[in-house]
Amino acid sequence: MTMDRRTLLKGAAAAGAGAAVSAATTAEASSVRPTAPPDAVGMLYDATLCIGCRACVTACKTANNMPGNLYDPPNDLNGETKNIIKLYEEDGEKSYMKQQCMHCIDPGCVNACMIGAFKKREFGIVTWDKDRCIGCRYCQVACPYNIPKFQWDTAVPEIVKCELCNHMLARGEEPGCVQACPKEAVIFGTYEELLADARQRIADHPERYYPAGAPEIFGDTEGGGTQVLYLAGVDFEKLGLPELGDEGVGVHARAVQHGIYRGFIAPVALYGILGAVMWRNRRAAAKEGSDE
Amino acid sequence: MGWRDERLGVPAGSPRDEGVDRRDFVKVCTMAAAAVGLPASAGLKMAEAAEAGLKPSVIWLHFQECTGCTESLLRTSHPGLAELILDLVSLDYHETLFAAAGYQIEEALHQAMEANAGKYICVVEGAIPTKDDGIYCKIAGRTAIDILQDVGSKAGAVIAIGSCASWGGIPSADPNPTGAVGAPEILEGIPVVTLPGCPANPYNFLGTALQYATFGTLPALDDKNRPLFAYGRTIHEHCPRRAHFDAGRFVRQYGDEGHNLGWCLFAMGCKGPETHANCSVIDFGEIPGCWPIGIGHPCFGCTEKGVGFHKPMHQEAALPENAVPPIFPDHRSSAGAAAAGVAGLVGGAVIGAGLMASKKLAEGGGEEGSS
Numbered sequence: 058m059t060m061d062r063r064t065l066l067k068g069a070a071a072a073g074a075g076a077a078v079s080a081a082t083t084a085e086a087s088s089v090r091p092t093a094p095p096d097a098v099g100m101l102y103d104a105t106l107c108i109g110c111r112a113c114v115t116a117c118k119t120a121n122n123m124p125g126n127l128y129d130p131p132n133d134l135n136g137e138t139k140n141i142i143k144l145y146e147e148d149g150e151k152s153y154m155k156q157q158c159m160h161c162i163d164p165g166c167v168n169a170c171m172i173g174a175f176k177k178r179e180f181g182i183v184t185w186d187k188d189r190c191i192g193c194r195y196c197q198v199a200c201p202y203n204i205p206k207f208q209w210d211t212a213v214p215e216i217v218k219c220e221l222c223n224h225m226l227a228r229g230e231e232p233g234c235v236q237a238c239p240k241e242a243v244i245f246g247t248y249e250e251l252l253a254d255a256r257q258r259i260a261d262h263p264e265r266y267y268p269a270g271a272p273e274i275f276g277d278t279e280g281g282g283t284q285v286l287y288l289a290g291v292d293f294e295k296l297g298l299p300e301l302g303d304e305g306v307g308v309h310a311r312a313v314q315h316g317i318y319r320g321f322i323a324p325v326a327l328y329g330i331l332g333a334v335m336w337r338n339r340r341a342a343a344k345e346g347s348d349e
Numbered sequence: 350m351g352w353r354d355e356r357l358g359v360p361a362g363s364p365r366d367e368g369v370d371r372r373d374f375v376k377v378c379t380m381a382a383a384a385v386g387l388p389a390s391a392g393l394k395m396a397e398a399a400e401a402g403l404k405p406s407v408i409w410l411h412f413q414e415c416t417g418c419t420e421s422l423l424r425t426s427h428p429g430l431a432e433l434i435l436d437l438v439s440l441d442y443h444e445t446l447f448a449a450a451g452y453q454i455e456e457a458l459h460q461a462m463e464a465n466a467g468k469y470i471c472v473v474e475g476a477i478p479t480k481d482d483g484i485y486c487k488i489a490g491r492t493a494i495d496i497l498q499d500v501g502s503k504a505g506a507v508i509a510i511g512s513c514a515s516w517g518g519i520p521s522a523d524p525n526p527t528g529a530v531g532a533p534e535i536l537e538g539i540p541v542v543t544l545p546g547c548p549a550n551p552y553n554f555l556g557t558a559l560q561y562a563t564f565g566t567l568p569a570l571d572d573k574n575r576p577l578f579a580y581g582r583t584i585h586e587h588c589p590r591r592a593h594f595d596a597g598r599f600v601r602q603y604g605d606e607g608h609n610l611g612w613c614l615f616a617m618g619c620k621g622p623e624t625h626a627n628c629s630v631i632d633f634g635e636i637p638g639c640w641p642i643g644i645g646h647p648c649f650g651c652t653e654k655g656v657g658f659h660k661p662m663h664q665e666a667a668l669p670e671n672a673v674p675p676i677f678p679d680h681r682s683s684a685g686a687a688a689a690g691v692a693g694l695v696g697g698a699v700i701g702a703g704l705m706a707s708k709k710l711a712e713g714g715g716e717e718g719s720s
Contacts, residue, residue: 108665108667108668109668109670109673110594110597110615110668111595111673112594112595112596112597112599113597115595115596115597116596116597119596128595130672130674131674132674132678132679133674133678133680141674142673143673143674143675143676143678144670144673144674144675144676145675145676146670146675153673154676236597237596237597237598237599238597239597239599239615239616239665240616240665295676296676297676297677
């Protein structure tokens with residue numbers, strides 16, 4: 058088979074158009090707000106109740122067999138910390154903040170993971186499978202909340218993030234942090250129950266929550282919704298929660314990751330071009346050889 | 350000879366019963382010094398001062414209180430009250446302990462104040478009512494305010510023992526019908542060492558009083574004039590149940606599994622995190638475990654103004670904000686620029702040496718090939 062310049066260009070154009078179309082259809086499909094799975098569970102953290110005792114930080118480490126302790130406390134999520142309490146304090150405003158995986162309804166990490174090490178499983182829990190992971194850390198790039206952490210200091214590193222203590226849920230126990238909290242600042246329940254509870258709290262004490270006048274639940278619509286919900290007395294952005302639209306955070310990851318491979322057109326086109334170049338070079342070399 | 354002497358190992362017919370000899374007296378002084386955390390040499394100094402007749406005069410005032418602080422002091426044994434008031438200090442006025450009453454005891458007060466003006470220790474026990482010109486507490490026709498201003502202003506040192514005298518205590522609890530306040534608010538301009546507690550640990554009093562008696566100095570104080578040796582840290586910092594707090598093991602209900610296992614009482618309203626006192630470090634009245642947390646009850650915050658008798662028992666305490674990271678922590682690398690530079694140099698040297706070695710090897714290989 059011979060490929061002339063005309064055929065090659067035609068193939069490349071077709072591949073480009075295919076990729077563009079597929080990206081457009083992806084975006085169109087996911088502009089519909091994602092809905093939580095019917096069995097979704099999650100957590101509700103109320104920053105106005107948290108007192109910063111950090112019992113949940115230790116309880117998380119115990120529940121997940123993670124090293125480290127409060128006498129040498131972590132200052133952020135890291136390769137051995139899946140849950141952390143932080144403090145926002147500025148201009149007389151003060152609030153604690155609990156940071157862990159949000160268990161997005163449309164997660165970025167799951168869509169970015171090219172070989173399915175990240176999965177949204179039963180109860181909508183986002184889990185990570187160490188037997189599949191190749192350590193590319195695309196999940197870290199895809200997460201708008203900066204949650205997945207990589208064990209940079211170990212020979213066989215793992216991705217570390219909250220998996221909602223699903224090993225304990227299987228035994229009928231609540232997650233470690235929820236069990237430890239002395240103030241019930243973080244509670245566990247089904248997604249629907251938690252949303253209803255949060256709305257009830259806002260109705261009961263509208264003056265307590267942010268923003269004044271029309272309090273919001275972070276995670277109700279943000280980033281397509283998260284199964285971990287937040288109530289706070291200060292601006293969520295000050296607590297490190299990014300300003301996100303109602304679009305699912307998985308949309309962009311899908312556009313990039315899935316768009317490239319859609320219909321296998323782009324890979325075929327890329328390797329087709331490379332093959333053509335090689336074929337041409339070889340032919341030129343053979344010609345040179347025969348000339349000598 | 351009483352049970353206390355038996356416990357202390359004083360043999361029958363010892364000098365105590367027939368007058369004290371020097372050796373035993375120095376022993377008592379040294380024991381007193383050691384018990385309250387003074388150096389051993391302080392015992393000898395104390396004994397010498399007492400022998401020279403320089404025992405400090407103590408005038409003890411009672412106002413609105415339950416006498417619990419005196420009662421606690423009566424039950425100390427290192428030194429015992431007898432040694433304290435007979436050997437180490439000269440207790441010249443104390444309404445509870447004095448056999449005298451009425452005109453007799455008033456006479457004693459005025460005599461002691463005249464004889465030791467500017468030198469005596471004025472100990473205040475109880476809050477002072479200020480409402481309606483202070484008529485709610487009167488002794489010998491004078492209000493508590495008058496007495497305290499009179500006695501306190503001529504003292505060498507003023508020590509407020511107990512929460513009532515320190516900041517108002519129980520009498521100042523809402524609605525505070527008598528307008529009760531602590532001694533420092535009456536004695537403005539005069540430094541008052543406060544030893545809050547309900548009752549105050551007698552050893553904190555002995556440590557302060559004996560240091561003044563021996564060296565003429567007062568211990569280092571915090572911003573609320575509490576001795577740092579006793580009130581420098583919160584109960585929470587040295588709590589025997591602290592490990593349970595850090596691990597999130599909380600008692601949720603009296604009598605539950607965690608309560609039986611001695612877990613942290615924070616969720617039950619323990620005020621340990623906001624209460625400055627040494628209860629978790631020094632046994633009260635030398636009885637191990639004899640304090641609220643020791644018997645499985647939350648700390649009540651009795652020493653802390655605005656906490657004890659003011660906050661509800663089961664309301665959770667405010668926690669200190671130390672060691673909680675900010676929302677966006679600083680992730681500077683632990684390796685400094687210099688260390689990175691050294692590592693770079695070493696790495697470069699290794700690569701350079703490797704290049705040279707491979708070059709040499711290649712040259713050697715070429716020679717072999719040609720031979």
